[in-house]
Amino acid sequence: MASTILRCVAAPRITLPIPNVRAVSLPFHEPVRQHARAFHIFRDVPALRAYRRELLVNGKSVGLVPTMGALHEGHLSLARQAASENSEVFVSIYVNPTQFGVNEDLASYPKTWDTDIAMLKELDEELKSSGQGRITTIFAPTTKTMYPTLPPDSTIPGTGSFVTITPLANLLEGKSRPVFFRGVATVCMKFFNTVEPERVYFGQKDVQQTVIIKRMVRDFHLNTEVRVGATKREPDGLAMSSRNVYLGERRRRVGIVLSQALRAAEAAHNMGKRDRDDMLALAWDVANRMSMEQDELPETERARFEVDYISLADPDTLEEVQTVDESKGAVLSGAIKMMPLEAVRDGEKLGMGGDQGPVRLIDNIILEPPKA
Template identity: 85%
Template sequence: MASIILQRIRCSGTISVRAVHYTNPRVRSHAAVLQHARALHIFRDVPSLRAHRRELLANGKSVGLVPTMGALHEGHLSLARQAAAENSEIFVSIYVNPTQFGVNEDLDSYPKTWNEDIAMLNELDEELKESGQGRITTIFAPTTKTMYPTLPPDSTLPGTGSFVTITPLANLLEGKSRPVFFRGVATVCMKLFNIVEPERVYFGQKDVQQTVIIKRMVKDFHLNTEVRVGATKREPDGLAMSSRNVYLGERRRKVGIVLSQALRAAAAAHKMGKRDRDEILALAWDVANRMSMEQDELAETERARFEVDYLSLADPDSLEEVQSVDESKGAVLSGAIKMMPLEAVRDGEKLGMGGDKGPVRLIDNIILEPSKV
């Protein structure tokens, strides 16, 4: 049975009290803490949020923005902690942006965990209160009509509407397989930055191409904000934390670590002195190919197949592929795999959200740091 607690919510300047049902065991276990949590400012439109922002500015408060699509995990919370160390007020946006999903991608099934997200942010704010750092004060959870006020969001190409495109960066790596993805990311981030006007914005290193594109956008459009990048948060076995991991049942979850294992193998080659592209990536491909062959040899009820989209060794600024690592610049090792739907399911098997019936895209990267002179 779900636990019920009363939570005060300030929505567009109005405080209300409502019962919130928590089904997440982790959240339920901390209900006592949340009962004493202070009200968060929750805004769904632009004018009221801007009025709130002007008030903070007049009082000399700095704002750090953590953009999210909800389904929060420790990676998001680590960015909020980083923001709290550098700002007095932390804004978190929660909005599943349609324009970064392709026509046949998983927009409709993307996990939505509003109650749990708010509970996690309240709990983190209690932690920050004890540390004396900045506080999580504001949630921006706009409607799609708010974010796309004139035309409905369009994920087709060339599409209709007002878009921000950052090329050629957006056409590389992830952009080859997801041609509208970074157009959607850059567009929604431009909107968020214009609405919130944060001193600093916070993104995770896991989405390395996204961080490079956002930095380029801020520089090229002279946006008055600083881009901060937080380290990738991982599960104990090395899997990069992602909201999409909930789609992975026990079997696919176990095989999904192959991407981080492959990248670690390539990084080890670099650490041992390898600088040539083929020599570095050969170790990554060896790990991926061995895991693929192992899965092929198993029965349908035992295996979890995957496809490698790409393994990359790229320049850290342009993300263009490099033939050898420039020690003065370093490089970015990255990759993407698609965990395929299970072919057959065993009785009693632990499945992910959606029953492991849909493909799940996993991305990861490792930064090869430049040599210190």
Template identity: 55%
Template sequence: MGTFDDACIFRDVPPLREVRKKMFREGKEVGFVATMGALHDGHMSLVKHALEENTDVFVSIFVNPTQFAAHEDLDAYPQTWEEDLKKLKQIQDEHAASSGPNSDSRIRGIFAPTVKVMYPTLPPSSDIAGNGSFVTITPLGNQLEGASRPIFFRGVATVCTKLFNVIQADRVYFGQKDVQQSVLIKRMVKDFLIPTKVRVIPTSREPDGLAMSSRNVYLGERRRKDAVVLSKALFAARDLYNAGELRGAVIRNAATEVFRREAVAKRKDGKLESSCQIEIDYVALSDPENMAMIRDSDKIDPSRGAILSAAVYVQPVDGPKNQDELDQRLVRLIDNVIFEPRE
């Protein structure tokens, strides 16, 4: 199978722009998938959709420092370059095999720039008041994930604006798991008149329901079993909505009750808030267009539907049994479900 040759790997902007100019003249349809590497099946689903809908696809692999706060896990973020290239080559080969000889869609390039290429003037700052050229989307970027991680969406919007300027894709692909990010990217594209279409692909999940994430590799076997409570809680609330329930408080309580029942029962002190394993950051019911909070006292508008999202902190295991468990660090996981509109 092999991997990609050097002609497909772009480390700087000018060579990629020369290729892109030629593609404009040839009338190519271009899709783009932005990643930070450590690719999993969720990323592959985005690339697969891009290959199906475009003649040429670009994938970026860049761990963006401006979306990590000083206390977060930038240095520990998994680096899996060779494995990532093999996975991309495999998905391209599988697409070619399933599409037949008349399909010419392919991964045209992997953009893997240095930090200096992406931030050419000043070193990137993770300070809220740090110097630099940033893109901010408010109030959307300040709530939920933005409240817990104050610089996160500034970093996401900034790097995506840069990447979109470089690739100039007809379509860009994001996963529903990062639902607030997807809503924010749509808003950014609209407000800054960026000529691309944002495609949001349903969340890829493990067989037990856990949303696929590059951070799952940090969990280990025991925590991995505990973490599935996140998706179970969201699914329980979605089932209630699908059965006709619209009251905000009842919907949210259905999710938090699953956390209490399945997580608190395992805790030594019986209190989720002081748990040494699973702690809720938020469980939020939001408008699907702007992520505005739907209050507990309100009802969901069934013609609009809603988004139920949650974030949890998974603490190191009680009583570590090996070195890997001794080395465990706090892991933050997010997930969501869509409450589809109905009459």
């Protein structure tokens, strides 16, 4: 029999009456306080579906926020949005292996379970007095649960059951990460089929992902609505990302070059430029100047990076455009790779892994069409 895992985030453990489901405990070290609610924490599909059916019978709507953990304010903003539109918020926490290439950072991807649960608990307490929906459920499946037949495969063409959305998945990020969107679409299809949420929530920072998920929902007639939340940024403009923990002070300071480059192209658009070359030339100028500045510094002071792409694309197809269509707008996007530090100074503040691994940063700006 499948089991429901109920963990009290800040109080004695409690078991909620879910028919035919055995409740077990996992270790958690949050200090105990009185009168706090426990989250439902599921690791398998049958138990979660039993609970979901109970909600459906009782007329409760569900908003799903898919995450890979290492939560930050961007994730929390999506959960807030979900709570404003649904009775219950489900958050999935699962580091999906099939969206990592064979040489990517799957093994070192940050895993911060206790901190993630504490952040969700704090947000749920905030929602308690708002009269909105609440965060009630964490879906944290095992890999055997998500890939029950064959081990997950990140090779090309790979073996297993996959969802592919082409040509969208072959553009932009897909050129550099050929299995990434196959993995994303596959795991999201599994989540949507398991949870059957009324609405699902994704961040605008991953713009290509949002376009692909919308296409998948439409093409496969999935009974859910895709909601997209605005990109959350640090005060200096860096888009929030779980991978930012890999950036020490030096790489973190240089990493804002991507958002600065995209802002330069946006400024050209705001001044009336519509031609691709006129807009992207300013973005490349920002990136090239920062690159040359870093090259001139000694190894102990510089943080080198490589630009993968800077794009001006159609908002629906993500195909590159030469001129911005006023009726549709466009998507400015880019990706850079922060290279490992060549030399480290004594006492320097470093990121996770000692700034020795490359870090991919992505960002985008939506150029909206004029409002009617």
